Amino acid sequence: MKQELKRAIFFTAGLFMATTIAGAAIAEERKLSLGTLSNSTDTAAHSIEYLANRIEELSDGDLQVEIFWSAQLGNPAQMNQALAIGALDMKVDVTDQLPAFEPRMGVLGMPLVFRDRGHFTRFLGSEVFDEMLATLDSKGIIFPQRADFKRP
Secondary structure, eight states: OHHHHHHHHHHHHHHHHHHHHHHHHHHSOEEEEEEESSOTTSTTHHHHHHHHHHHHHHTTTSEEEEEEOTTTTOOHHHHHHHHHHTSOSEEEOOGGGGGGTOGGGGGGGSTTOSSSHHHHHHHHTSHHHHHHHHHHHHTTOOOOOGGGOOOO
């Protein structure tokens, strides 16, 4: 009985400490890492900075985004591996690496596939594209949804 009481006290104390530490960690700011091949003067730089600022704004400053420009964190394959193991939080890149996870995504990098913007938009709304997104999602890769395709 005495041994069980000691265990219960230690368990309760441990649980209290764990929840206190976890609560303190949640309350603190978190800095997210974002890797990209683009440099800070590329045409895509404005959009990447917009994304980082929007994350900070929507999280009321709880999430900060540190951008690593110009492949500072490695080539695309290295950054994909870092994403997979959790060493990198986000990656903004061209679609060149997506066919490694969903071969049909290669269509996005092929020239002259889409006749015009309307054709491309219809493709983005198709069942085929939804299946492609589902495959990426099942592998932990988040692709912007159609509603996200807006200019900042």
